[in-house]
Amino acid sequence: MSPLSPVRVFGLVLLVVFCVEGAIMLLLPRLPTWLHGELMESLLDAAVLTIATAPAVWWLAILPLRQLFEERGRLLKRMFESQEQERARIAGDLHDSIGQHLTALLVGLSSIDSAADLSSARERARDLRELGAQAHDEVRRLARGLRPAVLEDLGIGPAVERLCKDFERVHDVAIRLKSEVSRRLDPTVEISVYRIVQEALNNIAKHAAARRAAVDITVADGALSLLIEDDGRGFDAGAPLLESPSGGLGLRGIRERVALLHGEFRVKSSRGGTAIHVRIPLEP
Template sequence: MGSQGLGQRFWAVAGAVSIRVKITGIVVGVILTLGVAMGVLVYRGFTESLERELEERGTAIAVNLASRSQDLVLTDRLFALYTLARETARDNKDLLYAYITDRSGAVLVHTFKGGMPAGLLGLPPLAPGEATRVRLLRTETGMIRHIAVPVLGGRAGTVHVGMSEDKIRATIAGYIRRIVLITSLVLVGGGLLGFGVATILGRPLTQLASAAEAVGRGDFTWRPPRWAHDEIGRLGASFAVMAERLGRMQAELRRRGEVRTRLLDQVITAQEEERRRIARELHDETGQALTSLTLGLAQIREARDLDEARARAGELRGLAGRTLEEVHNLSRGLRPSVLDDLGLLPALDLLLKEHAASRGIAVDLHATGLDGQRLSGPVEVAVYRIVQEALTNSARHADARTVSVLLERRDNALHLIVEDDGRGFDAEKTLSDGDVERRLGLLGMRERAELLGGNLTIESAPGRGTSVFVQIPLGHGAEA
């Protein structure tokens, strides 16, 4: 009875007002509902998107700073480390501060002008194996996203950066103001339109009431004027056009947001990949060659006669030629065109053939489950670079006679195995060794796999060869 009484009172109030008020109220209510719903959706969507972009940008900045500060921390070059931190803060407007601590938590350098805030010193350190930690800090100036990234897995220290959310809040506030303005304008126009529609519909409705009374009297010959039906039809068409325009506007906003997000991700990814790739490929080539040339020149200077000096100069000339060829090959290997043009398998086949020809060893490549399909660009580049680094390590350190590469797509993942019959090494000891230069290539391969959500395992022992196992998940969009 309670619900029935409430319904009766509602219809009593609704029935007491004119049709103009009813239609106008319905139109205003619909517009307000749509405006509020759109405001909530836009606020949540843009907040999540912009916060995610800010966090990703801050993480990229911290990872880049950690990568560039490794040698400076290990060699205790604090002034150069401070300069690097200041330049990073200067080049990134959203970056409020940056500071670097050693593995015991002591602050090495910071960018605060008035001294290191005591509140930041009380933050708990990263747990062993923790790649990144993001904290939301409430300060007097607003919310700050504090991002911590370990340097060399935390063994050399930690990089801390603070990203300001002021720009995010200002951007969201601007969109909300626009939505409120648009909703208000649509609300005023809709109210006037509803009132006009109610006025126009009054005439055909009166005629329809007269027709209903005539039918009640048994008069089936009376028909309402056709123009009444035409007005209602035009009203329906007007609403259809308005809905279509609103749909196009919403789709365009969504498309622009997606394009902006993709462009930002591509820029950050391209920058970081370029820096990592150059660091991994050049970490020992040029240095070793220049060291050999320096020692050779010293020997020439100390030669006892001209024949000995000429002989040594001939050797150095050969070394310089080989170094030049290696630099040429390295520049070509930074971005092989066959990888972009033909795909992963042809690029790997060419890489293995060139390696076999230059090293005089036997190589073989087996691929299953790909069926001629192209993988996404990041996956193909990562797999190619991992195989390239594995072949380089095998040639330099393993003295292998045979190298095998197995590539298989299975269980929505890409599995890679690179095996050689070389002298092998203590994998666990090498990966945990404090010699950064010795581990850079292996850590680079593992980093490439982990950046795509995969993993890399190395199995090796002295005298038993080396096997590299890689697994990279392939979600939706794995094919190019």
Template sequence: KRIAHEVHDVAGHLLASAHLSLAQMQKKAPQLRTGIAEVRRHLDRIEEQMRRLSHELRPTVLDDLGLLPAIRFLSEGVSMRSGLQVRIESPVVGRLRPPLEIALYRIVQEALTNVVKHARASQVHVGVEVHDGWIHCRVGDDGIGVDRSRASAGAPATGLGLIGIRDRVASLGGTLKIESGQDHGTELCIALPLESAHESSRRAG
């Protein structure tokens, strides 16, 4: 959250300074009006992207509305920047406990980043469901996939930057499965318990 505020505040200050400098330049050199207007349009687009990125780092929609609206907001930003088509399907309603919402948001965020960077995909599907006390999240793409021999050797954990996802899933007592094959895309299958181990033991006792 602190980083998100820093990005928003510092970048906003620098962009405001740039706009002021352009205004002064236009007064001194009116003949540059057309070029300055073009620069301002670029600055406006940069400001819009920085605002969206700062919200994606710690989206207020996650705190206010929950996981699925936050994932939709994230996906819209990814689509705008990369052209990737992101489809989200989920029958889940209501809120989850905060650690789960934050973890799943970060997992989907990292998974989409990996798809954009490595998969050469045009489409990605995100599905979230609840079954028997577990929440299941799948992120699948139509990209180049991963060679099964490399996958079995654990290469995707480093090559696709999945170490952070594995650690986050493990810290919550969940499981991560990677299904992939060359030219058949990649799908991450994450399962996390709806209750923490402490909550489960307390309820059992």
């Protein structure tokens, strides 16, 4: 059940109170004579009004609020879990790539001391410079993944364009990008949209077996709309894939990011491909 807006809840509660109060006014003249009297009528009015409005207040206000707090707790828990998983991934990347390069550099520098002649030392120094350049490139790659500089400098459009080009170079998937964002957005929205596109492309690479994909970003009517499509094998959108740690972690992450921004998230999938629709409201 989707939660009602506060204005609608307030209006429905007032409507219930009005109807109950009107019914009480119609019934009071028909009550036994011993119930007539200012005190008895007031007590009866208050009791009936309380009994009649309590379920309405529960279903229209208390229950949605409780569900909202429970969902918020689940989102925060998953956000912390995602942070820990990201930290573990970064630690693994640092150990496996940067750590290995630095170890090789240290061993190589030690071997220069035992070089037979100057020519051998220079040759080893050239090899070490190449190794250092590889380590430098790896650091830049990790830094781009953590916080893309192009996103901070130029905005979401150029950042997603760079992301799509990097993806095409690594994976055999052709991406058509359409970006209609003419202004800078809130930094939280920009980094969230970037991560959503990143997660969706990772899903395409890991699970879709697609040959082509499309990314459309538009800003209109006070909201950002994002559409990511592929021509892969698809999946059952009604199945619990969104909760599956093996296949749906990326989609679950997208859904949670969108929920934290009070946006809308929809997935349509079939044998011919998958489409992810995201709409995020923007502050004026």
